[in-house]
Amino acid sequence: xxxxxxxxxxxxxxxxxxxxxxxxxxxxxxxxxxxxxxxxxxxxxxxxxxxxxxxxxxxxxxxxxxxxxxxxxxxxxxxxxxxxxxxxxxxxxxxxxxxxxxxxxxxxxxxxxxxxxxxxxxxxxxxxxxxxxxxxxxxxxxxxxxxxxxxxxxxxxxxxxxxxxxxxxxxxxxxxxxxxxxxxxxxxxxxxxxxxxxxxxxxxxxxxxxxxxxxxxxxxxxxxxxxxxxxxxxxxxxxxxxxxxxxxxxxxxxxxxxxxxxxxxxxxxxxxxxxxxxxxxxxxxxxxxxxxxxxxxxxxxxxxxxxxxxxx
Amino acid sequence: xxxxxxxxxxxxxxxxxxxxxxxxxxxxxxxxxxxxxxxxxxxxxxxxxxxxxxxxxxxxxxxxxxxxxxxxxxxxxxxxxxxxxxxxxxxxxxxxxxxxxxxxxxxxxxxxxxxxxxxxxxxxxxxxxxxxxxxxxxxxxxxxxxxxxxxxxxxxxxxxxxxxxxxxxxxxxxxxxxxxxxxxxxxxxxxxxxxxxxxxxxxxxxxxxxxxxxxxxxxxxxxxxxxxxxxxxxxxxxxxxxxxxxxxxxxxxxxxxxxxxxxxxxxxxxxxxxxxxxxxxx
Numbered sequence: 001x002x003x004x005x006x007x008x009x010x011x012x013x014x015x016x017x018x019x020x021x022x023x024x025x026x027x028x029x030x031x032x033x034x035x036x037x038x039x040x041x042x043x044x045x046x047x048x049x050x051x052x053x054x055x056x057x058x059x060x061x062x063x064x065x066x067x068x069x070x071x072x073x074x075x076x077x078x079x080x081x082x083x084x085x086x087x088x089x090x091x092x093x094x095x096x097x098x099x100x101x102x103x104x105x106x107x108x109x110x111x112x113x114x115x116x117x118x119x120x121x122x123x124x125x126x127x128x129x130x131x132x133x134x135x136x137x138x139x140x141x142x143x144x145x146x147x148x149x150x151x152x153x154x155x156x157x158x159x160x161x162x163x164x165x166x167x168x169x170x171x172x173x174x175x176x177x178x179x180x181x182x183x184x185x186x187x188x189x190x191x192x193x194x195x196x197x198x199x200x201x202x203x204x205x206x207x208x209x210x211x212x213x214x215x216x217x218x219x220x221x222x223x224x225x226x227x228x229x230x231x232x233x234x235x236x237x238x239x240x241x242x243x244x245x246x247x248x249x250x251x252x253x254x255x256x257x258x259x260x261x262x263x264x265x266x267x268x269x270x271x272x273x274x275x276x277x278x279x280x281x282x283x284x285x286x287x288x289x290x291x292x293x294x295x296x297x298x299x300x301x302x303x304x305x306x307x308x309x310x311x312x
Numbered sequence: 313x314x315x316x317x318x319x320x321x322x323x324x325x326x327x328x329x330x331x332x333x334x335x336x337x338x339x340x341x342x343x344x345x346x347x348x349x350x351x352x353x354x355x356x357x358x359x360x361x362x363x364x365x366x367x368x369x370x371x372x373x374x375x376x377x378x379x380x381x382x383x384x385x386x387x388x389x390x391x392x393x394x395x396x397x398x399x400x401x402x403x404x405x406x407x408x409x410x411x412x413x414x415x416x417x418x419x420x421x422x423x424x425x426x427x428x429x430x431x432x433x434x435x436x437x438x439x440x441x442x443x444x445x446x447x448x449x450x451x452x453x454x455x456x457x458x459x460x461x462x463x464x465x466x467x468x469x470x471x472x473x474x475x476x477x478x479x480x481x482x483x484x485x486x487x488x489x490x491x492x493x494x495x496x497x498x499x500x501x502x503x504x505x506x507x508x509x510x511x512x513x514x515x516x517x518x519x520x521x522x523x524x525x526x527x528x529x530x531x532x533x534x535x536x537x538x539x540x541x542x543x544x545x546x547x548x549x550x551x552x553x554x555x556x557x558x559x560x561x562x563x564x565x566x567x568x569x570x571x572x573x574x575x576x577x578x579x580x581x582x583x584x585x586x587x588x589x590x591x592x593x594x
Contacts, residue, residue, distance in 0.1 A: 158543030168522030227402035241485035307451030
């Protein structure tokens with residue numbers, strides 16, 4: 001239905017146009033580019049672009065959490081360990097200054113080369129990682145520091161020890177901890193937002209996605225393996241469950257999209273970091289002045305309406 | 313990860329977990345000991361094998377009959393159905409799978425909610441049914457669970473959740489994942505109002521349901537032999553090539569590691585819940 005498509009795209013574009021988060025980030029240029037992209041989307045059922053996002057989100061040179069930290073945080077001090085049994089390096093936590101004030105950072109961290117990837121477990125956290133995150137959140141709450149989370153994980157680690165240490169419960173409790181916070185919270189998906197392991201640190205007042213990030217309930221390969229019985233059908237799966245930023249915005253799952261430099265974040269990490277910083281600071285501007293208990297209430301109200309229902 | 317890097321202290325394991333029963337086995341044949349039962353025999357024993365104690369799956373309405381005082385259950389939100397926000401199509405359209413599940417199970421979705429009494433204690437009951445698309449959680453399961461929490465807050469009664477789920481419903485994409493924080497927000501509100509939640513995990517409770525409301529009960533118990541793992545045994549075996557311990561992800565293992573308050577055989581579930589409802593009564 002060409003007409004319906006057109007309507008949806010117009011709506012999408014007007015939503016993007018109304019977004020405060022792109023303010024100061026070459027808004028008109030962005031819109032023109034998105035218009036182009038959307039015109040293209042209109043012609044094609046968008047499977048190609050979705051897959052391009054999947055590939056860019058996983059690009060080997062894509063900036064990771066610590067790449068952004070060194071570019072946009074001052075006086076950063078990393079916090080190690082869950083105070084229980086381990087320091088999970090797939091997830092980093094720390095304190096630093098962002099836009100002139102101290103904030104707490106929680107973010108997944110992948111590795112650049114094989115050695116670091118192993119050390120970071122490919123950004124797949126154990127329950128210890130989520131417990132470290134909860135410790136950092138408690139610290140933020142205690143001192144009134146805003147919380148920034150950067151999401152970039154294929155998923156929580158599916159291993160025997162991870163299960164024995166309570167992976168499911170840790171992910172649930174990390175989300176619950178984020179729901180309860182009274183300090184302002186901003187999450188941004190900067191690469192792969194892989195399922196429970198991602199949402200564990202992404203329950204926030206404002207949730208952003210970088211333009212080429214993906215956020216999904218399961219990996220394209222996992223979905224293809226189950227529903228198509230062939231992991232090779234990942235492209236089809238991705239096209240079906242639409243993990244790209246524009247669809248996530250349209251579905252009301254995220255609050256804004258952070259632009260990336262031409263070609264993707266990896267093409268110019270400095271520019272990507274600047275855009276990310278602007279996006280996060282703009283989001284904080286919207287929520288900083290709220291009353292702390294209103295913030296918690298509104299956060300819950302935001303999630304209350306997520307989902308699409310029918311009735312008979 | 314005790315040294316900060318490398319592998320975690322995986323326990324010494326010798327054998328793989330048992331293969332699940334082949335699909336062609338009769339549903340009333342016990343996968344534990346091979347005994348076979350008539351429907352009425354199993355019904356009398358609450359669908360527990362009298363021979364070896366294996367707990368067969370229980371459908372949501374049967375579970376409610378087992379737990380609630382006779383005639384006390386009053387179902388809510390019967391009219392809710394899943395929409396198809398992504399126009400999802402794999403080998404078959406999602407709408408077709410939904411229609412088929414509804415015809416097969418007689419349920420609108422994978423959860424049945426309502427008010428009930430257990431041993432005369434008032435509560436809200438939220439019971440999942442694995443037969444409806446593997447008990448997967450999409451928008452309807454999330455919404456019905458949230459409404460049950462809200463009714464529990466308003467009425468000042470505890471919420472009893474009985475879960476059985478393969479995880480989030482892929483066909484609803486990211487919106488299915490958002491049901492995790494959505495249900496967690498509802499529990500936060502329930503707790504803020506002074507309400508309590510009792511979570512009963514039944515076989516299997518995995519993925520997104522374990523990683524959200526099922527783990528957040530004030531009291532969390534499981535049935536014997538219930539699989540409760542974030543990642544299923546097959547995914548773990550394939551991803552890590554680790555050998556799985558015999559009791560991988562089972563209630564017994566979780567109890568040992570401190571993730572459960574108790575393992576409650578089905579026959580003791582109703583009195584256990586009755587006792588907890590008396591303790592949490594306001």
